[in-house]
Amino acid sequence: MTKRGRFITLEGGEGVGKSTNMQYVVAWLEAQGIEVVATREPGGTPRAEAMRQLLLDPAPDEWLHTDAELLLMFAARAQHLAEKILPALARGAWVVCDRFTDATYAYQGGGRGIPAERIEALEAFVQKGLTPDLTLLLDMPPSAAKQRLESRLRDQHTTRDRFEQEQTAFFQAVRDAYRARAAQSPERFALINADQSLAAVQSDIRDTLAGRATLWH
Numbered sequence: 001m002t003k004r005g006r007f008i009t010l011e012g013g014e015g016v017g018k019s020t021n022m023q024y025v026v027a028w029l030e031a032q033g034i035e036v037v038a039t040r041e042p043g044g045t046p047r048a049e050a051m052r053q054l055l056l057d058p059a060p061d062e063w064l065h066t067d068a069e070l071l072l073m074f075a076a077r078a079q080h081l082a083e084k085i086l087p088a089l090a091r092g093a094w095v096v097c098d099r100f101t102d103a104t105y106a107y108q109g110g111g112r113g114i115p116a117e118r119i120e121a122l123e124a125f126v127q128k129g130l131t132p133d134l135t136l137l138l139d140m141p142p143s144a145a146k147q148r149l150e151s152r153l154r155d156q157h158t159t160r161d162r163f164e165q166e167q168t169a170f171f172q173a174v175r176d177a178y179r180a181r182a183a184q185s186p187e188r189f190a191l192i193n194a195d196q197s198l199a200a201v202q203s204d205i206r207d208t209l210a211g212r213a214t215l216w217h
């Protein structure tokens with residue numbers, strides 16, 4: 001299948017502002033007259049969202065093997081690609097996705113310690129060469145992001161999912177892995193300083209979207 005639309009992903013640790021800025025990216029692209037499909041991972045389709053439940057369920061007494069976690073992430077991704085992402089790109093829509101495979105390298109790789117080669121093998125199997133055209137990495141120290149997350153948890157009266165229950169060292173490893181990936185592929189990544197006012201973050205995102213020649217040609 002020939003890919004015609006563009007594929008943009010938002011990445012970063014917990015509470016850095018992905019969901020908030022996702023709406024901004026979608027609105028900005030739509031204002032340019034582009035058809036946008038907004039989605040997220042793990043999830044994005046009913047079956048993949050059912051897998052998300054299994055992945056995020058905090059059930060304290062139930063252990064999930066790290067290999068099972070990794071495979072379930074890619075199982076959800078395979079479903080999401082086949083059912084939603086690839087058909088949208090094929091008809092020319094742009095897909096904006098809240099997290100994708102860089103999250104697997106950051107969380108299952110950096111956080112859980114799974115070797116990158118195993119993730120690469122699954123990526124090749126499931127994605128068959130598809131990678132995002134642009135990845136906005138919202139970057140800030142986990143300690144500052146945690147404060148935002150705590151206020152969100154308070155406001156929305158939600159509980160912590162399996163990942164949100166992890167400790168500081170885990171989130172530091174996730175951030176380090178994300179930054180290392182951005183350094184490896186600077187042509188794909190835009191590193192956005194998320195530790196500034198929302199207006200400043202959105203101004204940086206707008207400049208990135210408008211300025212990436214590879215997106216528009």
Ligand SMILES: Nc1ncnc2c1ncn2[C@@H]1O[C@H](COP(=O)(O)OP(=O)(O)O)[C@@H](O)[C@H]1O
Pocket residue numbers: 012013014015016017018019020021148149151152194196197198199201
């Ligand atoms: N630049 C910012 N400055 C201050 N608060 C922010 C900023 N961006 C997002 N927030 C707030 O931080 C919380 C987490 O943002 P959210 O978009 O849900 O993050 P994520 O999806 O990355 O977990 C929300 O309450 C949001 O309103």
Ligand SMILES: Cc1cn([C@H]2C[C@H](O)[C@@H](COP(=O)(O)OP(=O)(O)O)O2)c(=O)[nH]c1=O
Pocket residue numbers: 013014015016018019040041042073098099100101102103104105107108163164
């Ligand atoms: C896509 C993906 C997500 N995840 C994790 C990261 C998040 O903790 C969780 C998804 O939760 P999400 O609600 O998207 O994150 P946030 O709390 O930042 O809004 O799944 C992985 O571990 N690997 C992956 O490949």
